[in-house]
Amino acid sequence: MFKYLQLYKSTIFLKVIFVLSIAIIFFIGGITFKHITVLKNSSIWLNKSYEVNTELERLISYIKDAETGQRGYLLSKDDSYLQPYYVSKDLVKVSFDKVSRLTKNSRTQQSNLKKLLYYINKKQNYLSKSLYLIKQNKTDEIELNKNLIEGKIAMDSIRYKIEDMMIAEKNLLNGRQKAYEDTMSYTPIFIYLTLLITLFLITSAFLKMNNDLSVLKKANNVLMVSNEANNLAEIVGxxxxxxxxxxxxxxxxxxxxxxxxxxxxxxxxxxxxxxxxxxxxxxxxxxxxxxxxxxxxxxxxxxxxxxxxxxxxxxxxxxxxxxxxxxxxxxxxxxxxxxVTEEIYDKKLIEDRNRELETTNKELTAFNYIASHDLQEPLRKIETFISRLVDKDFNNISETGQQYITRIQSSASRMRVLIDDLLQFSRTNKAEKVFEKTDLNSLLENARQELGQLIEDKNAVIENTDLPMLDIIPFQIQQLFVNLIGNSLKYSKENVTPLIKIKSSLIVAKDEELLPKTKDKFYKISVEDNGIGFEQEYANKIFILFNRLHNKNQFDGTGIGLAICKKIVENHKGYIFAEGHPNEGSVFTIYLPTT
Structure with a gap:
């Protein structure tokens, strides 16, 4: 129904109606021509049938004349009676040929003609034989009677065959007449139906054109509004x-x-x-x-x-x-x-700002250099002198002084850790990101060796499944393992052997609740421990730079390690999530893309 409405609304509809109307006119013309042809053929067939019947009657008449002439001669011996006999052969041949031509399209009549010719020839032979016997004075009454009887039989066969042919011709004529009447009977119905269809198509075309005029008026109104809206849009835009x-x-x-x-x-x-x-x-x-x-x-x-x-x-x-x-x-x-004048000016402003940012970045780079060299140099001296002071004169200092020195030593140590972590975070942001096909198992083993002393001190157990080969930045992923395992060791429970489980599996993003619903594939790597855990409400805050969940006197740290982990995963276009349960442990889940 929808397709029909679409067709009705298109200009193709009018074209189709035009073509159909022309086709119907040709169709009606064809029907008319056909029936005129049928009438003409019927007339021809009627005339042919009449001619065939007339010629057949003429044919038998010629044979009868020959037979009558022969009988007259037998009775009178007058040769004048033989005149019809002598001319009958030619007349019969002419008449027979005419009938043959008139019935050449009828197999039945042609078959009948062959038999008729046989009987005619037979009849003429008997007539000739009887006449010969009489003229030669070889009259044998028995033989003559026999010839006459055979001639009569042949004549009867001719008469019967001609009657058959007339009947056959009449049947042919009746069949043609019936076909004609049948054709003439359904012709008015066809013409009436075609006229109705034509009327329907013309009416549909009229309605379509009338509808198109209405649509055109509406379209003109809409076009006027659209033009005004476009003018307004050009002004605004x-x-x-x-x-x-x-x-x-x-x-x-x-x-x-x-x-x-x-x-x-x-x-x-x-x-x-x-x-x-x-x-x-x-x-x-x-x-x-x-x-x-x-x-x-x-x-x-x-x-x-x-x-x-x-x-x-x-x-x-x-x-x-x-x-x-x-x-x-x-x-x-x-x-x-x-x-685009304002856009050009804004672009120039952005370029100026970018140049300023580039200058700022250079200054930050210089600051990193100072932090890694100039700031650490006096810090090393402070640690050296305090160490000497503790070794040589610690016992000679008052108890309050000893407390001050211990605090100075602790603060210097924390400052060194803070500077190292800041440098590590800076390198994570600025380092050249060269990806290499690397076995994560080897990076995990390097991380274990780096944390070997701490693992030994804690008697920690680290279990892992086989890790994949991935295109990664090797030193960053190794640092990721170091920070996550170190975090689990740092926040382990007292008097409980730390157990760290590292697992890996291949997943599709749409199957994971935490990931966007796409068909992208990731390797899911989880680091699970049995440490002190944390409240789930802090799951996102622990990845913020300098954010700490515990007092610095309870646990060492700067609040930078997990921020570095997040930055490393982002550098690899991946995701990292944390899940904690107080006094039960925590799970850090990393998703790294396969490609």
Whole structure:
């Protein structure tokens, strides 16, 4: 039903109706011609049947005349009675040939004619034989009677066969007459139906045209509103539009195209030459080169240039366009002109800001150098002198002084750890990201060796499944393992052997609750421990730089380690999540893409 409505709404519907109407006219003409032909053929068949019957009667008449003449001669011996006999053979042959021609399209009649010819020849032979015997005075009454009897039998056969042929001809005529009557009986029905169909199609076409007129009126109203909306959109969007009719090389500018140039709408004739007068002299050659082949290339790629408005302002314009072809096959080049002056200025501002950021980054790089060299140098001296003081004069210092020295020593140590962690975080952000196909099992083993002393002190047990080969930044993934395992060791329970389980599996993102619902594949690596755990509400905060869940007097640390882990995973376009259960342990889950 929907397809029918679509067809009805299209111009194809009227074309189809036109073609069908022409076809119906030809059809009615064909039916009329057919019936005229049938009438003509019926008349021909009737005449032929009449001629056949007449000729058959004439044929038997000629044979009878020959037989009558022979009998007259037998009785009178007068040769004048033999005249019909002598001419009968030729007359019979002419009449027989005519019947043969008239019935040449009938197999039945042709078959009958063959038999009839046989009987005619037989009859003529007996007539000739009887006449011969009489003329030769060899009259044998018995033989003569026999010939006469055989002649009579042959004559009867001729008469019967001619009657058969007349009956057959009558049957043929009846059959043709019936076919004619059948044809004539359904012809009015066909013509009536075709006229009804034609009337329906013409009515449908009328309704369609009437509907099209209504739709056209509505479309004109909508087009007027659309044009006004487009004009308003051009004003709000600060752009104009233009059209080039390729057939006659004429231009049309929108109202806002004139406004962008500082003129009133339609204040001058739209043309390429008139527009080029506004182009900045330094950009004129560039614009001409860009637009000279646009009608041939069917496309005008975006390009930016300057114009000088009527009021003398210099503005930046961006033009683009392409050819469109309407339903009639006419091509029109349509284009837009946008005022991008503010965009150009903003871009320059961003470039200036980028240069400032680049300068700031250089300063940060210098700060990193200072942090890694100049700041650590006095820190090493402080630690050295305090160490000497503790070794030589610690017992000579008062108890309060000893407490101060212990605090200074602890603060210096924490400061060194803080500087090292800051440098590590900086390297994670700035290091060159060179990806290599690497076996994660070897990186995990390197992390174990790096933490070997701490693992031994804690008597920790680390279990892991086989890890995959991935395209990664090797030193960063190794640092990831070091930080996560170190975090589990740091927050282990007292008097409980730390147990760390590292597992790996291949998953699809859409099957994981925490990942976007895509078909991307990831390796899921989990690091689970039996430490002190944490409240789940802090699961996201622990990855924030310098964020700590515990007092520095309870656990050592700077609050940078997990922030480094998050940055490493992000560098690999992956995800990291934390799940904690107080006094039960925690699970850190990492998702690294397979490619």
């Amino acid at each position: 600060n752009f104009g539009s233009w059209q080039l009719n390729i057939e006659n090389n004429t231009y049309i500018f929108s109202d806002n195209e004139y406004r962008l140039l500082g003129h009133l709408p339609q204040e001058f004739e739209a043309s390429l030459e008139s527009f080029l007068k506004f182009v900045h002299p330094e950009d004129l050659e560039f614009v001409i080169e860009k637009t000279k082949n646009m009608s041939v290339d069917n496309n005008l790629p975006p390009f930016t240039y300057r114009i000088i408005r009527k009021d003398g302002q210099i503005r930046y314009f961006r033009g683009l366009g392409r050819i469109v072809e309407n339903a009639s096959g006419n091509k029109t080049f349509i284009g837009t002109t946008s005022d």
